[in-house]
Amino acid sequence: MYVAAIDQGTTSTRCLIIDHDGRVVAGHQLEHRQSFPRAGWVEHDPLEIWKNTREVCAGALARADLKPADVAAVGITNQRETAVVWDRATGEPIHPAIVWQDTRTDAICRRLGDLGGGADRYRARVGLPLATYFSAPKVAWILDHVDGARERAEAGELAFGTIDSWLVWNMTGGPDGGRHVTDVTNASRTMLMDLERLAWDESIAHEMGVPTAMLPEICSSSEVYGQVRAGGVLAGVPIAGILGDQQAATFGQVCFEPGTAKNTYGTGNFVLLNTGHERVVSRHGLITTVCYQLGDAPAVYALEGSIAVTGSLVQWLRDNLGLIGSADEIEAVARSVDDNGGAYIVPAFSGLFAPHWRSDARGVVVGLTRYVNRGHLARAALEAAAFQSYEVIQAMNADSGVPLTELKVDGGMVANDLLMQFQADLLGVDVVRPVVAETTALGAAYAAGLAVGFWASTDELVANWAEDRRWQPSMADDRRQQLLTDWSRAVERTFDWAEPED
Numbered sequence: 001m002y003v004a005a006i007d008q009g010t011t012s013t014r015c016l017i018i019d020h021d022g023r024v025v026a027g028h029q030l031e032h033r034q035s036f037p038r039a040g041w042v043e044h045d046p047l048e049i050w051k052n053t054r055e056v057c058a059g060a061l062a063r064a065d066l067k068p069a070d071v072a073a074v075g076i077t078n079q080r081e082t083a084v085v086w087d088r089a090t091g092e093p094i095h096p097a098i099v100w101q102d103t104r105t106d107a108i109c110r111r112l113g114d115l116g117g118g119a120d121r122y123r124a125r126v127g128l129p130l131a132t133y134f135s136a137p138k139v140a141w142i143l144d145h146v147d148g149a150r151e152r153a154e155a156g157e158l159a160f161g162t163i164d165s166w167l168v169w170n171m172t173g174g175p176d177g178g179r180h181v182t183d184v185t186n187a188s189r190t191m192l193m194d195l196e197r198l199a200w201d202e203s204i205a206h207e208m209g210v211p212t213a214m215l216p217e218i219c220s221s222s223e224v225y226g227q228v229r230a231g232g233v234l235a236g237v238p239i240a241g242i243l244g245d246q247q248a249a250t251f252g253q254v255c256f257e258p259g260t261a262k263n264t265y266g267t268g269n270f271v272l273l274n275t276g277h278e279r280v281v282s283r284h285g286l287i288t289t290v291c292y293q294l295g296d297a298p299a300v301y302a303l304e305g306s307i308a309v310t311g312s313l314v315q316w317l318r319d320n321l322g323l324i325g326s327a328d329e330i331e332a333v334a335r336s337v338d339d340n341g342g343a344y345i346v347p348a349f350s351g352l353f354a355p356h357w358r359s360d361a362r363g364v365v366v367g368l369t370r371y372v373n374r375g376h377l378a379r380a381a382l383e384a385a386a387f388q389s390y391e392v393i394q395a396m397n398a399d400s401g402v403p404l405t406e407l408k409v410d411g412g413m414v415a416n417d418l419l420m421q422f423q424a425d426l427l428g429v430d431v432v433r434p435v436v437a438e439t440t441a442l443g444a445a446y447a448a449g450l451a452v453g454f455w456a457s458t459d460e461l462v463a464n465w466a467e468d469r470r471w472q473p474s475m476a477d478d479r480r481q482q483l484l485t486d487w488s489r490a491v492e493r494t495f496d497w498a499e500p501e502d
Contacts, residue, residue: 002066003449004074004234005441006053008163009245010082010099010267011315013052015060017071018445020454022436022464026066028059035096040103040350040498043096046084049163050170057233068234073224075241075448077248077440078163080189083138085149085160085214091174094146094158097166098138101268101308101350105137106359112137112207119357122204127188127195127279127288129357132350133306135162135190140209156213162186164242165216171239172226179226182216183242184299188290193218195279195288198299220293221247222447241447243292245440246270250302251292251447252439253408254465256458261396261404263389264440265413268353269307271392273400276300284395285355294450294458303399305354305392309347309363310385311413316347317381323374331416334379341376342367344490345384352494355395361494367486385413386423387487393427406430410439417471425475426484435466 002025005016014029030052035043057074061067081100086093098104109130113119119129128134139160143150152158161169164186169178187193187200192210194201198218205212219225221243228234243251246264250272253262258276263269272291279288279301291302314330317323324330346352348361365377397403406429413419414433424431436442449455 001072001454002064002070003445003454004057004060004071004237005445005448006057006074006076006167007245007441007444008049008053008076008078008167010079010101013049013056014441015056016438016441016445017060017064017066018442022442022446022461024436024438026060026064028056028063030056042099042102044082044099046086046093046097046166049097050167053167054233061233068237071234071237072454073238073240073448073452074228074234075243075444075446076164076167076239077243077245077444078167078186080162080186080244080246081133081135081138082163083135083142083160084163084166085139085142085158086166088157088159089175091170094149095142097163098142100133102138103132103350103359105132105141108137108140109359115207122191125194125201125204126191128191129287130191131353131357132359133353136192136205136208136210143209150209150211153214154211158214159216160210160214161216162189164244168225168239168242171228171232173229180216181219181225183219183221184290184293185221185244185247186242187218189244195290195301198290198293220295222292222294222451224451238452239448240451241444241449243444243447246272246304247290247292247302248443248447249410249440250274250443252441252443253410253434254458254462255408256462259400259402260408262408262410262439265310265385265409265411265419267310267312269310269385269389271305271389271396272302273396274300274302275400280399282395282399284398285357286392286395286399287354292447294447303396305396307388307392308350308353310388311411313345313347313381313384316349317378323377330378330382331418333375334382334418337373337375337379340380340383341372342369343372343376343380344487345377345380346490346494347384348494351498352491354392356491358495360496360498362497364490364493366490366493382416382419383422385419386426387484389423390426390484404429406432408432408434410434410437420471424471424473426480428473428480430473431471432467433469435468437468
């Protein structure tokens with residue numbers, strides 16, 4: 001028997017088939033369109049994502065030569081704050097999905113902050129600052145801009161969900177009895193869930209302008225939510241795990257003990273530190289979030305540092321500037337030079353997330369001279385991921401009071417040796433990559449497998465984890481400090497650039 005994992009990310013959807021040893025035996029992946037209708041706006045087509053999900057599941061089963069009966073459970077992991085609103089009767093979205101990177105809700109966030117408390121208005125209850133990153137303002141925007149939507153939402157005709165909810169609803173029947181649920185990790189990213197009660201906060205929802213009638217049921221991260229409907233690609237298979245992508249990666253990295261942390265290098269970078277059953281309030285620009293909850297067990301919490309643009313900066317160099325032909329090419333181009341030539345790229349395309357939380361910031365390239373060439377810019381793009389991660393980890397060290405001694409890493413960019421060595425050099429600690437780098441999908445599989453007894457306990461998952469490679473710091477202290485000083489100066493240049501929108 002095997003477990004299937006659906007990994008629905010910002011740029012693609014894939015299905016991986018995982019065996020009992022935590023190894024990937026087959027998979028299939030499809031990219032979906034990225035729509036940028038205006039500066040700062042990012043949208044996806046939920047129907048395209050649903051279509052791709054069915055196709056990748058069929059492709060993964062075919063490549064593994066398996067039938068649905070060979071799959072013990074399916075887990076789902078997803079891009080988190082992306083918001084979908086759809087008609088319960090037809091299954092049709094009433095607007096494109098508004099992606100987590102989208103900044104159109106800045107005016108809504110400022111208006112709410114002006115009611116008192118500023119960016120921290122809801123932080124004590126939900127663990128999050130008022131920011132365009134999170135889901136609830138996106139839902140409010142849709143209801144304000146689609147004719148009749150608010151009235152229909154209040155009447156219970158519309159459903160809201162993050163991508164996990166959208167997929168589970170469709171997989172379990174859609175308009176014909178589909179189950180409308182989410183898990184605690186995704187709910188904790190909406191700005192609507194009380195972190196202590198693990199329940200929707202009706203007063204915040206009312207103030208946000210999001211009718212509670214459209215909200216999904218909040219469940220744990222590991223339980224049977226329902227079975228895939230008859231006629232579906234995985235017909236009859238229990239859907240038994242849901243984790244937001246970064247929590248899934250943390251779970252896949254078996255960061256089960258308080259004080260353990262991981263950094264995922266994907267479209268953005270996300271550092272999570274397990275804080276156990278304690279909700280730690282950050283004083284250094286991080287957010288408090290649910291790490292996972294297994295069935296009826298108490299929830300486990302985390303501190304998170306969210307960085308909007310890292311891997312997508314490489315895509316920007318490829319797609320917008322034509323500086324490289326493929327994402328894989330960037331390491332070779334960056335290695336053509338010995339350093340960044342004094343150039344720094346701060347990719348504040350959607351403002352700056354942790355630890356700055358500056359929606360007014362916009363991207364800059366600084367330090368340019370006639371000496372700077374294509375290789376220096378490629379290197380600066382890679383280094384930007386490491387610099388931003390350094391800022392977040394320093395904030396994490398300050399909040400936790402326990403400096404990290406090593407950093408577990410995963411995601412697509414960890415295949416880049418140059419980046420991983422630079423990250424170790426900046427942090428001054430070892431950077432460790434596991435044998436199975438696809439830890440996001442692995443975490444979803446683990447959560448689903450635990451729920452149906454495919455794995456007996458988390459001890460089995462810990463036994464599956466194995467180290468692939470370790471990078472140790474080798475940079476001189478004075479060189480590191482000069483780079484960090486210059487980076488800080490570059491970050492300051494991004495501030496106060498975007499004009500507020502009404």
